[in-house]
Amino acid sequence: MAKILLVDDEPSILSVLSVLLKAEGYEVVPCDGGEKAVELIKNTPFDLMLSDIRMRPIDGMQLLKLAVEHQPAMAVLMLTGYGTVETAVESLKLGAFDYITKPFKLDELLITVKRALEYNKALSENVQLKAQLTAQYQFENIVAESRSMRNVCEMIERVAPTDTTVLIYGESGTGKELVAKAIHAHSGRKAKKFLPLNCAALPEPLLESELFGHTKGAFTGASADKEGLFEVADQGTIFLDEIDSMPLSIQAKLLRVLQDKEIRRVGGNESVQVDVRVLAATSTRLEHLIEQGKFREDLYYRLSVIPIEIKPLRERPEDVLPLAYHFLRQETGANKTIPTVDAEVINLFEQYTWPGNVRELENALKHALTFAKDNMISRDCLPAKLLQSTPPVIGGQRKLDDFRGKSLKAFLRVKEKEYLSQALAYTDGDKQKAAKALRISLATLYRKLPEPKE
Ligand SMILES: Nc1ncnc2c1ncn2[C@@H]1O[C@H](COP(=O)(O)OP(=O)(O)OP(=O)(O)O)[C@@H](O)[C@H]1O
Ligand SMILES: [Mg+2]
The missing domain is CATH 1.10.10 (Arc Repressor Mutant, subunit A)
Structure with missing residues (x-):
């Protein structure tokens, strides 16, 4: 039952209203002045406050302001005599739900109280709903319909606020970088840099200087001191993509940085303290590389404090169509109608094995949009590769269907x-x-x- 704070310095009104509201089944806390009410507003949650405006030394308007600040979810009704109608109107601007003019009719007062409570209930339900929705879509750019992707999102949520290293495993195009970005974006480091580095893209000496920096003259071409990514990303996050390609010598250095939280530039002897979170990704199982002596086991354990595995798209078919529509919306732009997707295309999308995973799906849709006619995506808008690897269609039905079973x-x-x-x-x-x-x-x-x- 709703809990009402009743404030009036006139004892007769206080007792009449108290009896009346209790008779209606409300829980009523009567309060004969502003001072006591201040404490209650600050410390006890109420569903509604019914307060007189003119009181001394603390009046109803002050209580209203306090209520808005401390109990935004509480509805406020003001009681006003003829002399304070203007103030009552003012109270609406400040956030009161309504005001009741004295002398009031009891049934009208009850109706107003009921309305205020109902309105507030709807409002708070709406707030809750919104909160639920935000929780659900917290990773607004990650489509996660399948159980395995939802688990990934849960993991992101859990590990993001911590500072642990995370090793993200997944085939090419499954969304490893997207996950890494989401971890950074939901961490305390979000205001700082997120720096991705593809370890496979640089030869050994360059990779080392890119990561740790170098001093002037450290090697031919090092014409000035240069900060490495670890220094540039200070207080932020580094994303080491394709960590499986990192040469063993650099693995050893990275391990030291992770342990000591300090780096030394190539050619330098000074150590620099760094505060960087490291996220890494691989599409090869590092366990295999360890067996072959290509990856340091100790570094592996350091990196994979929390492992996150993203399944290939073919193992989570529930994600295919939601992803397709996600990309269509993204590519079409907010103000335009997204194209209709032919049933045959949908069928094809569901059958295809997506060796290039989500990236391939994204590219297929970009391709399809380029060739779409009359805002319609049909089979002939799709990339040839996709068409070749799915069974031919006769009369709108894939032929193999005829023989199924x-x-x-x-x-x-x-x-x-x-x-x-x-x-x-x-x-x-x-x-x-x-x-x-x-x-x-x-x-x-x-x-x-x-x-x-x-
Ligand atoms: N679940 C998802 N929801 C929305 N977009 C996704 C999802 N997964 C991947 N993508 C999109 O697919 C594309 C490829 O993802 P990303 O670059 O993160 O993959 P990757 O695993 O790092 O690939 P690679 O191994 O090739 O580097 C990106 O445009 C990304 O935004
Ligand atoms: Mg990537």
Whole structure:
């Protein structure tokens, strides 16, 4: 039942209203002056406050301001005499729900109280709903319909605020960098830099100086001192992509940086303190590389304090269509209608194995949008690779569907019959010629021609 704070320095009104509201089933806390009310507003949650305006030394307007500040979810109704109507109007601007003019009719007062409470309930439900929605879509740019992607999002949420290193594993194009960015964006470091570095893109000496910096003259071409990524990203996050390609010598240095939290520039002898969170990604299982002596086991354990695995898209088909529409919306722009996607295309998307994962899907949609006609994406808008690797379509139905669940023998019979018909068409119905072309006897041809029976 709703809890009401009732404030009036006039004892008769206080007791009448108190009795009336209690009779309606409300829990009422009567308060005969502003001072006591201040404490209650600050410390006890109420659903509604009904307060007189003119009181001394603390008046209703002051209580209202306090209420807005301390209990924004509480509805406030003001009681006003003729002399304070203007102030009452002012109270609405400050956030009061309504005011009631004295002398008031009891039933009208009750109706106003009820309305205020209902309104506030709806409002707070709405706030809760919004909070739920934000929680659900906190990673607004990550589509996660499948259970495995939802788990990934949960992991991001959990590890983001910590400073642990995270090793993200996933095939190419599964969203490793997107996950790394989300971790950074939901961490205390979000206002600082997020610096990605692809370890496979640079040869060993360059990679080292890129990471740790160098001093002037450290090697040929080092014409000035240079900060490395660890210094540039101070207080931020570094994302080491394709960490599996990192040469062993640099692995050793990285391990030291992770342990000591300080770096030494190439060619320098001074150590510099760094505060950087390291996230790493790989599409090769590091365990295999450790066995082959290509990756340091100790570094592996340092990096993979928290491992996050992103499954390939073919193992989470529930994500395909939501992702497709996500990219369509993204590419089409906010003010335009997104194109209609032909059922055949949807069918094809669901069947395809997406070896290039989400990136391939994204590119396929960009391609399709370029070729879309009349705001419609049909089969012929798709990239050739996708069409080639999915079964051909006849009359809008994929041919293999016709044979689903039937025996191989039945399938072969139908295929054979098709081939025989082609041969007959080729020879204008001349069975002898057809049999010869097919290198079978005429009898065999006759036997094979009738409807195959299961
Ligand atoms: N779950 C997802 N929701 C929305 N977009 C996604 C999702 N997963 C991946 N993407 C998008 O797909 C593209 C490829 O993702 P990303 O670059 O993060 O993959 P990657 O694993 O780092 O790939 P690579 O191994 O090739 O570097 C990006 O445009 C990314 O925004
Ligand atoms: Mg990447």
